[in-house]
Amino acid sequence: MTVVVVGNPKPMSRTRSAAESIVQKLTGTEPEHVIDVVDLGAGLLGWGDPKVAEAKEIVKSAESLVVASPTFKATYTGLLKLFLDQFGAGELGQITTFPVMLGGSYRHALAPELSLRPVLVEIGASCPAPGLYLLDSEYESSEDLDAWLPIARRFLTAVPS
Template identity: 75%
Template structure:
């Protein structure tokens, strides 16, 4: 079961479309669930919100994760950070996770590796493949995506791939 987590403040965003495409290409099928963090609203600002707890349970039940964010001020969004802060240290228990960020230009190409990956590892994700950065206007046709998929597919659990 591949789950996509999207940290874009815009619902049904290009980031979400890219993350779903990546999940499909990695596993050979549509993601089993998408947590569009913007839908969790103000419940992210505290602890114990039922919608946030349900989203966490979805993530914790995954065999693999694609965690995606647009690049804001050279890092992932504060919205995504609010959701990731709901997880305790090590709570993901080694779920294979693929950090993905989209941005307008190559000047932030290291952002997913330097900013998103460390917080995912802190909460227990296993990030076996390099993080992926794509130009948001060309994510679907980017040669970088094809190259990355070639190396990342080998890290998707066998139970997830057809």
């Protein structure tokens, strides 16, 4: 089961569309769950919110995970940080995870590796493939995505031919 977590403050964003498309191209199927973190609202500001707890359980039940964020100030969004802070150290139990970020220029192309991957690893994700950075203007037909897909597929357990 593949789960997508989207940390864009805008519901139904390009970030979400890109993440869903990446899962489709990566696995040949739609993601089983998409958690648009913005939908969790004020429950992210404390501990024990039922909607946040349900989203966490969905994430922890995944076989693979795509965590996607737009690039804000050279890093992932504060909204995504609020959700990721709900997880304790190691809590993801080595779920295969792919950090993905979209941005307006290649100036921030290292953001998935330098900012998002470390926090994912801290909460227990296994990030075996390089983080993926895509220009938000060309995420649907990116040469970078085409080059990344065969690398990432090697780390999935059951990928259709």
